[in-house]
Amino acid sequence: MIPANLERAVYGMYATHALGVAGRHGVFEHLIRHGGDSAGKIAAALAVDEDTLERLLLVLSSFGVLDAYGDRYALAAGVRPYIDREDPCYLMGFVEHLIGDTSGQFGRLSGYLHAGKAETDRDTPAPFEAIYRDDESVGRFLNAMWSLSHHVSHELAALADLSDVRRLIDVGGASGPFSVAALHTYPQLRSTVFDLPQVSPYLAARAAEHKLGDRLDFAAGDFFHDPLPAGDCFAFGYILSDWDDETCAKLLRKAYEACLSGGRVLIMERLFDEDRGGPLATAVMNLSMHVETQGRHRTATEYLDLLRHAGFTDGTVRRSSGDKHLVIGRRTESGFER
Numbered sequence: 001m002i003p004a005n006l007e008r009a010v011y012g013m014y015a016t017h018a019l020g021v022a023g024r025h026g027v028f029e030h031l032i033r034h035g036g037d038s039a040g041k042i043a044a045a046l047a048v049d050e051d052t053l054e055r056l057l058l059v060l061s062s063f064g065v066l067d068a069y070g071d072r073y074a075l076a077a078g079v080r081p082y083i084d085r086e087d088p089c090y091l092m093g094f095v096e097h098l099i100g101d102t103s104g105q106f107g108r109l110s111g112y113l114h115a116g117k118a119e120t121d122r123d124t125p126a127p128f129e130a131i132y133r134d135d136e137s138v139g140r141f142l143n144a145m146w147s148l149s150h151h152v153s154h155e156l157a158a159l160a161d162l163s164d165v166r167r168l169i170d171v172g173g174a175s176g177p178f179s180v181a182a183l184h185t186y187p188q189l190r191s192t193v194f195d196l197p198q199v200s201p202y203l204a205a206r207a208a209e210h211k212l213g214d215r216l217d218f219a220a221g222d223f224f225h226d227p228l229p230a231g232d233c234f235a236f237g238y239i240l241s242d243w244d245d246e247t248c249a250k251l252l253r254k255a256y257e258a259c260l261s262g263g264r265v266l267i268m269e270r271l272f273d274e275d276r277g278g279p280l281a282t283a284v285m286n287l288s289m290h291v292e293t294q295g296r297h298r299t300a301t302e303y304l305d306l307l308r309h310a311g312f313t314d315g316t317v318r319r320s321s322g323d324k325h326l327v328i329g330r331r332t333e334s335g336f337e338r
Contacts, residue, residue: 008063013103018059019083020099023092027053028075028083031066036074088151097144101137105291117290127242127293132198142202145174149237152322153181153268159318159326160266162186162233169194169231171223171255172239175202178268179235180210192229194219228254232263238324241269241285242293245306252310259331265312267327271319272299281323303327 002010022028026046030037039057043050061068067076081089111120125133131141162168162182166189170179173193183189193203197220207216219229228234234255240248255265270282276299286297298306304315304327312329319325 014059015063015065016095016098016103018056019065019092020095022056022060023083023095027056028092029085031073031075032080032084036069036072038071039073040071042073088154091147093140093143093147097140100140101131102288102292108291112290117294128196131292132196138198139202142175142199145238146177146206149174149177149268149324150181152320152324153178153237154185155320155322156266156268156324156326157182157185159320160233160328162189165189165233165263167192167231168233168235169229169255169258170235170237171228171251173203173235173237174199175206176216178237179216180206180212182235183212183215184210190215190217192217192219192231194221194223194228196220196222223251223254228258230258230260232260234259234263234265235268236266237268240267240295240303240306241289241297242295244294244296247294248306249310252306252312256311256331261331263331265307265329265331267303267307267329268324269303269327270297270323271303271317271325271327272297274299274301279323300325300327304329 025048027042030042030045037045039054040050042048042057043053046053057066057068057073060066061073064076065079066073075083081087082091084090085092108120124130130137132138156178160182163186165186168179168182168189168191170176170191170193172195173179173191174195176191176193179191179193183191193199193216195203195218200218200220203216203218207213210216221228236251236255240251243251252265259265270279270285272282272286273279282297289295289297300317304317307315307327307329310329311331313332314328314330316328317325318328
């Protein structure tokens with residue numbers, strides 16, 4: 001018998017694709033509305049093939065996503081928030097990104113092992129050229145980032161204690177998952193998302209959806225070539241894990257130079273345990289960073305070192321109840337280390 005952990009690793013790709021297909025065709029919405037149903041009734045209601053549907057349901061029940069009661073299937077305990085479009089924990093946008101974008105890139109891993117990443121990727125587009133290649137890809141990526149970030153951003157905004165901040169600069173802030181959460185938490189706050197021009201309409205849609213008016217605005221730019229807008233707090237949410245240490249140091253130094261005295265920087269990322277033994281999601285996404293970007297995930301100590309070398313002082317770590325945590329640095333005139 002194959003050990004259970006190995007079995008789940010071998011067959012995990014089937015579960016990911018079954019999740020994506022079931023979500024795309026309304027299976028989870030049906031189960032939420034009806035509290036459970038048979039494959040035949042679900043297939044009839046959704047006008048899909050019953051044989052194919054039942055095979056998907058059997059995979060999802062075997063992985064514990066669904067519970068099976070005779071011929072009826074229902075969501076397993078604790079699953080609903082992550083597959084319900086109306087819930088802030090909704091995760092299926094990220095699943096679609098994994099299927100549509102990430103999975104096709106893993107074929108390069110053998111090349112990385114033999115020749116290294118730089119040589120293997122020499123003739124491929126830069127990471128965000130591929131991600132931003134067309135409107136469909138941009139939308140899928142931004143939905144994935146919203147799915148991964150918005151729910152935990154409410155907790156991170158509270159942990160950051162922004163009650164004395166007036167202008168937040170959300171660097172590479174995408175469609176604004178952290179900005180939206182922070183603006184709902186702190187009524188005195190205004191936020192500017194600084195990102196590539198393609199992001200602008202998606203941010204405008206989120207601002208309108210959340211009725212934020214002119215408290216949330218957009219500044220188009222490339223953070224490698226353009227100066228950052230001035231502010232008293234700079235947020236890097238899922239940004240620094242896209243880049244190597246040298247690039248991260250340059251980005252943090254740009255934030256230091258644009259940050260008002262007494263201000264701060266927020267790094268929001270998955271964190272490895274100090275011995276790099278986990279968590280599982282961080283280890284998996286560390287591999288994903290290797291094939292999708294030029295970055296990696298780090299320990300809290302590694303981020304504190306990057307902050308210190310960029311000039312930020314009083315580094316602190318505040319952990320959320322989820323898998324994305326907060327590392328904070330302060331801007332003081334005497335902080336920069338050369």
